[in-house]
Amino acid sequence: MSSFQRILIANRGEIAVRIIRACREMNIETVAVYSTADKESLHVALADYSICIGSGSPRDSYLHLERIMSTAVSLGVDAIHPGYGFLSENSRFAKMCEECGIAFIGPSSDAILNMGNKSTARELMKNSGVPVIPGSDGLIRDLEQAYELAEGIGFPVIIKASMGGGGKGMRIVHNRDELASFFHQAKTEAQNAFGDASIYMEKYITSSRHVEFQILADKAGNTIHLFDRECSIQRNNQKMIEEAPSSCLEEEKRRQMGESAVLAAKAIGYYSAGTVEFLVDEDHNYYFIEMNTRIQVEHPTTELVTGVDLIKEQIRIAQGHSLSLTQDQVCIRGHALECRINAEDPDNAFSPSAGKIGNLHLPGGNGVRVDTHIYPGYTVPVYYDSMLCKIICLGADREEAIRKMRSALKELTVEGIKTNVTLQKRILSHPAFEQGHFDTGFVAKLIGQD
Known part of the structure; x- marks a missing residue:
């Protein structure tokens, strides 16, 4: 078993902050890499060490493998956490870590390669008995x-x-x-x-739900799932609202899909956290879409309903530890919703809204969690994903979770830039959403794009 003393976070924004906080709780030092555009970003201030690796363009910074690896080697880090996006599913980057003797906090480069090619992944799942479209x-x-x-x-x-x-x-x-x-x-x-x-x-399945299962697997082959998340509320295939668990699954179907997710992970010798994504049709048949070989943006919903810290589990697995729990120890308590708050203008074709944040008030209260990297006076750069924060609410049931989210969105104040908050409120108040009667085409119909 290895014990990490120092981890480099090869990412930015809220996920970098999330990882730094987990590392602090585990008494692990952190190294933040950043671009010139992110000099004033929160993850830079929170890390133990911060190194500028290039200009604002992702290709010159967060996607520059050689600069990141050079920084990791020079500072003697034990491991690299890639977060999501950027290099998180880059098999070459994972291979470079393996060759340099630096732990990649994620799966093997072979697993990333196999699942990164969607056509290959589809054939692997089909041959393993996992339903495919x-x-x-x-x-x-x-x-x-x-x-x-x-x-x-x-x-x-x-x-x-x-x-x-x-x-x-x-x-x-x-x-x-x-x-x-x-x-x-x-x-x-x-x-x-x-x-x-x-x-x-x-x-193409015309009316479908997008349901994914969170899995955890260690290097000894122990593999479990942490149940499901509903991700059907999306625009242009980009998720907007996620919830755990899905409201469209009966318990027997949930059990079957969970078993298929575990089977999918075992079929490729997977370890670390990962997500197996499915489409569910009107007749409740389910089909494998893809496997995301990284932590997901929506992972907090699973954390709130299961009580499992997925980032810490990722780190523990990378250190060589066995899973800290078994399948029969995982259960769902309550219902969680997550809204992605983006810097964009829904009234102007969802154009990005960069600029300086003025007054900022983030919601709080019992069962309300906010993952973010923004603060008053922070300047949203033009180079990166538009997400400003994630608001996650936990209720005793779905109805209470929705009420809490409505309250949280009403409390949220972000001045100086445009956001998608009004659209999020509109979705949460729609009778079809309240009743759980929606599919992946819901948002397009709501905003008149279908």
Whole structure:
């Protein structure tokens, strides 16, 4: 067993702050890397050591593998935590850590590689007995094959980038006439976003729920799930509101899906925290979408309903420890909701809203948690993801959690920039949301984009 003395956080924003706080509680020193645009960011102030690694552009800082590794080696860190985004699912970065004798707080580079290629992941799950959506066996070679497959499985279909994520390189095709243009658009976007134009195709499930299962696995092969999260409230495939547990699952279906999530992780020899994502159709059939080989933005909802600190568990697993609990020790207590508060203007096509924050008041109270890196006078840079904070509320049941979130959003004040708070309030007050009657197309219909 290794004992970490110093961890480098290869990230920024609220997740960097979250990791630093967990490390403090474990008596582990932290190193923050930052760009020139993040000089005044909270994670820089909170870490024990802070090193500037480049300009505001992510390619010159948070995505610059060599600079981050050079910093890690020079400061003698024991491990690197990549957070989410940036290098968190970069198999080359994980491999560099392995070769330099620095623990990567995440899975092996092989696991990242296998799950990072969505087409490969799909085939691995299919061969392991995890349900997958009908679609292509491997990659789509050309347009002719795309036409043949689409006619075979029936429209609508969805084209996906093999190395995709965040909705990039993804197109829904409703009929034969749309296929050629969307095929080329998806390939071009995939190439620009991921440097890889490979795509695959699946049947598009028109009315579905997006439900994911949190898993934990240690290096000895012990694997458990920490139940489910509902992630159907999303815009352009970007999640807005998450909750744990999902309101659409009966207990037997929850048990089946949990077992499939564990099976998926074991199929690739996975260790660390991870998330297995599924689509659930109107008949309550479920299908594997992908596995995220990192901590998720929405992990606090699971922490609140299970009482498990997922960041600490990640660190413990990376040190070589066994899981601190077994499957029968994990249970759900209450219901949690998370709202992502973004610096964007919903009234102006959701354009980013950078600038200096003036007056700021964050909500509080029993069962209210706020994960953030912002403060009065903080300047939101133009280079990065627009998320300002996450508000997470825990209630005895879903109804109480919704009431608490409404109260928290009413209390929140962020002046100087535009935010999506008004839209979040609108969603939470919609009768369909209150009753749990929604799918992944809910937000698009609400704002008139469908």
